[in-house]
Amino acid sequence: MLTPPDDTLVLRHAVRAFSEACELEARGECARAVGLYKAAFALERALDRDEADWPAWLVGALDACERATDAPLAPLEPARHVELAPARVDPADVCRQLARRHYACVDGLIGAELAAAVGEEIRRAHATGAMAPGEVAGRGAACVAAKRRGDWVAHVRSADAGWAALRAACAEVERLVARLRPAVAIGRASRPMATRYADGARYAMHYDNDCVDAPPHAAPCANERRLTCVLYASLGDWRPGDGGELRIYRTNRTGSPDERHALVRAEIAPVGGRLVLFWSDFRCPHEVLGAWAERLAVTLWFGRTPAPALGDR
Ligand SMILES: O=C(O)CCC(=O)C(=O)O
Numbered sequence: 001m002l003t004p005p006d007d008t009l010v011l012r013h014a015v016r017a018f019s020e021a022c023e024l025e026a027r028g029e030c031a032r033a034v035g036l037y038k039a040a041f042a043l044e045r046a047l048d049r050d051e052a053d054w055p056a057w058l059v060g061a062l063d064a065c066e067r068a069t070d071a072p073l074a075p076l077e078p079a080r081h082v083e084l085a086p087a088r089v090d091p092a093d094v095c096r097q098l099a100r101r102h103y104a105c106v107d108g109l110i111g112a113e114l115a116a117a118v119g120e121e122i123r124r125a126h127a128t129g130a131m132a133p134g135e136v137a138g139r140g141a142a143c144v145a146a147k148r149r150g151d152w153v154a155h156v157r158s159a160d161a162g163w164a165a166l167r168a169a170c171a172e173v174e175r176l177v178a179r180l181r182p183a184v185a186i187g188r189a190s191r192p193m194a195t196r197y198a199d200g201a202r203y204a205m206h207y208d209n210d211c212v213d214a215p216p217h218a219a220p221c222a223n224e225r226r227l228t229c230v231l232y233a234s235l236g237d238w239r240p241g242d243g244g245e246l247r248i249y250r251t252n253r254t255g256s257p258d259e260r261h262a263l264v265r266a267e268i269a270p271v272g273g274r275l276v277l278f279w280s281d282f283r284c285p286h287e288v289l290g291a292w293a294e295r296l297a298v299t300l301w302f303g304r305t306p307a308p309a310l311g312d313r
């Protein structure tokens with residue numbers, strides 16, 4: 001009889017290969033990095049058991065990287081307060097960014113007016129006591145060393161009143177993600193989660209789908225989340241010093257603040273109307289830096305499989 005593969009072990013190998021590849025890439029050792037990226041992606045594919053899931057654009061990106069072999073990759077971004085050239089509201093551009101850096105940033109998906117209306121709804125929900133302190137969610141919760149998150153959240157149900165703008169904005173996100181689907185296997189969206197950070201609130205480094213530290217008896221991924229989409233709805237202009245940047249790391253390696261800084265892939269300002277998409281798994285450890293100005297956002301998670309919707313669990 002065939003022994004089923006030990007998914008947890010496979011995933012751990014994938015994570016290790018991926019982390020090492022990131023470090024090699026950061027040092028400009030492109031050829032070795034490509035080899036390890038390929039190993040990591042091949043292992044993750046074995047876990048997915050979904051051949052359609054690793055599309056041509058990803059393979060193409062890796063091949064292009066390999067052709068560059070000895071030429072060091074240009075650094076993607078400096079390590080502090082990255083200002084991005086956002087992707088166009090174009091699925092192909094979003095796919096390219098996701099393949100190359102595991103996250104994509106899109107400005108202009110919704111207009112300033114709708115973004116502000118979403119912000120007002122979140123603000124009103126907070127003022128009327130309809131939000132609760134955020135908790136570390138999912139089966140991975142037990143693996144998270146400490147609850148280090150200071151935001152307020154509301155999981156918006158379809159019957160809840162007072163969220164018309166938020167629903168309209170989420171529909172735009174779903175429309176964009178639907179257009180990624182021929183290239184990327186992504187399932188249905190969760191219930192939207194509205195969040196509010198203020199007074200220095202932050203969310204320490206974590207994965208949304210904590211594959212790495214899942215206990216051996218758990219499934220290899222701690223929950224169903226595959227793609228995280230965060231749409232910012234803060235009112236007014238964001239200025240340096242307001243804080244609340246979304247910081248995405250290359251690996252989850254811990255260390256002194258300086259050592260960790262070297263592993264920063266991007267810092268994204270929570271500008272109203274901006275959308276960030278990133279893989280929920282080990283590819284994107286991230287944190288929310290302390291927010292000193294009110295920081296309002298709505299998050300949708302798209303699952304691995306078409307049903308059931310995450311929020312209905
Ligand atoms: O609001 C953000 O930018 C990300 C928040 C986050 O990481 C989460 O809720 O899991």
Ligand SMILES: [Fe+2]
Pocket residue numbers: 206207208286
């Ligand atoms: Fe997160």
